[in-house]
Amino acid sequence: MAVALVGEDHVAALSAAKDGLAKYNEALDKLVPWSEFDATLDIMSRYQQDFSAEAGVLVGSIKTHMLNSRREYHNATRSVFEWCALVVPLLKGYLRIVQTSTNTADAEKKILSKVFTDGIAKMGKAVEQLDECDSLLSKAVGQLVTLQVQLENDFSQQNNTSRPSVATGPVGMAIAVTGAALTEAMVIKKLKEHFNDIRTGFKIMNGRCQTMSSGISTATKALEDDKDMISKLSAKVTESQVWVSIEGIIMEELTTAAQELHDLCEAYKARHGK
Incomplete structure (x- = not known):
């Protein structure tokens, strides 16, 4: 019977892990506003060619940092979520056996020991x-x-018509070339229109920078909460692994540790996938 239970619980664990990951993917942006960050990065890219070279380099670096941070976050939380989704059914099966039978469930203990190590x-x-x-x-x-x-410096009122970094940008160059066939008044008008567009872009970018900074503060708090939850999970897994490895362990102690680990796993799943 023990072998059958191992098989059934293992299949249930794999199925739960698969379903859990689907929920995780649906809730990808629940804790950290990655979709908002993506929107800001899109706007940065849209206006990047109108900035000075210095601003353009900063935009590129910010995008790289944000994309890399997202990758690290997803790899970390997905890995732990996947493990929690896998271990919960195994813990339930193990608890069911130790609570209803005098069998020491050696096969289940071996599976759990390996899962705990992982x-x-x-x-x-x-x-x-x-x-x-x-x-x-x-x-x-x-x-x-x-x-x-840098943007304030690029597009400040006193420098708008004199800074070569702005006036020779892609749009500015186009106006300069076209201006050869236009009157001076028309060129000045078009330059003013161009700089008004740039100012609008600057205002949008400035607002987005402030929003992203605020969003990152929220994200940092979420990271600290995640690290705290993972540390508690790791400590409980280590404790549970010790109980599982001891021969003739008191079932009450083992059951308590397994139940507490189960509850922590469910809490982490709820945080990231429900």
Whole structure:
């Protein structure tokens, strides 16, 4: 009977992991506003050619930091979520056996021991990835502040008509070439229209920089909460692994540890997938 239960619970675990990951993917942006960040990066790309070279370099660097931070975040949280989705049915099966039978469930203990070992490794890696995500977001915030200063400098009222970094941008160059066939008044009018468009772009960018900085603060708080949850999970997994490995362990102690780990896994799943 024990072998049958192992098979049934293992199949249930794999099925739950698959279903859980589908929920995780649906809730991808629930905790960190990645979709809002993406929208800001799109706007940065749209106006990037109208900025000075210095601003353009900053935009490129910010985009790189944000994309890399998203990758680290998703790799970390997805890995732990997947593990939680896998282990919950196994814990339920194990608890069912130890609570209703005098059988020591050796086969189940071996499976759980391996799963626990894998979980500890995944969680250690996940915390490292979240630390890297945090570092990348901090760098992005610093560069957002620098970008705002650079944009103010590029498009300040007193310099709008004299800074070569703006006047010789793609749109400015087009106006200059076309201007050869136009009167001076028409050229000045078109230049003013161009700079008005640039100012509009600057205002949008400036607002987006502020919004992204605020969003990153929210994201940083979410990262700290995630790291705290993963640390608690890892500690409980380590404790559960010790109980599972002891021969003739008191069932009450083992059952308590397994139930607490089950509850922590469910909480992490709820945070990222429900």
